[in-house]
Amino acid sequence: MSPLFLHQFASPIGSILLVTDAAGQLRALDFLDYRERMDRLLARHYGPVTLADAPTPAPLAQALADYFAGDLTALDRVAVATNGTDFQKSVWHALRAIPAGQTVTYGDLARRLGQPTAMRAVGLANGANPIGIVVPCHRVIGANGTLTGYAGGLERKRWLLAHESAAGLPLLEQIAEKRHRSGA
Structure with a gap:
């Protein structure tokens, strides 16, 4: 190395x-x-x-x-280089394809990878992402719209999502609405 x-x-x-x-x-x-x-x-x-x-x-x-x-x-x-399993690398590559101002769920990401039942594995790979922000793991939310864990803390995740949203805080309001509709 x-x-x-x-x-x-x-x-x-x-x-x-x-x-x-x-x-x-x-x-x-x-x-x-x-x-x-x-x-x-x-x-x-x-x-x-x-x-x-x-x-x-x-x-x-x-x-x-x-x-x-x-x-x-x-x-x-930004040029990135990561070591990890092939699956992790595929998740990290898919994360970079999520446009700023948009969020996806772990299930959405698993489906994009052609592995619709791999939500938990996607979550683990997301959590092992060594390049936060640039490989935007903060754009992944829970199926019920909740802001699930973020290695830098949920307040930073909330800030990043608000920063990236073209409409600012309304993106977070949309996430809260999804959460409310799901009963979470």
């Missing part, structure tokens, strides 16, 4: 840790207060790693800054 580099990025929802490889590809993204989770995922995917502090690559920093400034397509230009 080539060396990995650790960067820090200030965002409106907290300090973000970024891990890139020598080619500048993003290998991990997590919040500073979830550093243990990030380290655990890196060890699971790459074995023991040493992270060297480095300045954030300019294209990555610019894409993140543009995203948080409102250019919701900016993250599409």
Whole structure:
């Protein structure tokens, strides 16, 4: 494994840790207060790693800054590289195809992958996503419209969904309405 580099990025929802490889590809993204989770995922995917502090690559920093400034397509230009099972990689690839401002359920995602009964496996792969925000696992919600778990915390998930919604908070109101209709 080539060396990995650790960067820090200030965002409106907290300090973000970024891990890139020598080619500048993003290998991990997590919040500073979830550093243990990030380290655990890196060890699971790459074995023991040493992270060297480095300045954030300019294209990555610019894409993140543009995203948080409102250019919701900016993250599409971020090169990512992940280790994981073939199934995990297929889930993570499918997550990147969910447009900003839209949400899907675990069942929707399983159907998109051609495995309609794999909702739980999709949920596990979603939870093991090492590159939050760029691989937008926050766009997956429960079948009843609830904001299910998010590795960065539900308040951050709520913020990201509101940020990405063209209509702002009405997206969250739609999610709440789905939840209400389902009796949850």
